[in-house]
Amino acid sequence: MDTTENRLKAEALRDHLIAVIEDRKGRDVTTLDVRKLTDVTDFMIIVSGTSGRHVKALVDYVVDAAKRAGLRPLGIEGRETNEWVLIDLGDVLVHVMQVQVREFYDLERLWDHLPVDSETIV
Numbered sequence: 001m002d003t004t005e006n007r008l009k010a011e012a013l014r015d016h017l018i019a020v021i022e023d024r025k026g027r028d029v030t031t032l033d034v035r036k037l038t039d040v041t042d043f044m045i046i047v048s049g050t051s052g053r054h055v056k057a058l059v060d061y062v063v064d065a066a067k068r069a070g071l072r073p074l075g076i077e078g079r080e081t082n083e084w085v086l087i088d089l090g091d092v093l094v095h096v097m098q099v100q101v102r103e104f105y106d107l108e109r110l111w112d113h114l115p116v117d118s119e120t121i122v
Helices: 004-023 052-068 099-105 107-112
Strands: 027-033 043-049 075-077 084-088 092-098
Touching: 004 027, 004 043, 004 052, 004 092, 027 107, 043 052, 043 099, 043 107, 052 084, 052 092, 084 099, 092 099, 099 107
Parallel strands: 043 092
Antiparallel strands: 027 043, 075 084, 084 092
16 A cells, blocks of 8 residues: 555655765666556666676665665675675665666666556566
8 A cells, every 4th residue: 555654755765875875976876766667666776886896885885774774675686796786675676787787788768668557567
């Protein structure tokens, strides 16, 4: 059930994480509002890191910021290579990607082409 309170919490978390990412020099930060497209999450944040080390640092900062806000990640995938790391915070999914990987998978285009009014849940 999407209550106003839940929506505001998700938006506040999204905004907090974006501020942390921008403070740590994450590149090309994009936010996707996918509430009408899927029940999996409300927002996706996609950000580029300049190297594996930068991706790792961004992931560490996001996870630390979430923990300080009282949230434990539901899952973190991709830390082995730091090419594409997914942080699942429930209402917000954060994709931290190296530039080449982000260009190859082009998540923004993938989600942008889905019909918003569709009854199909992704």
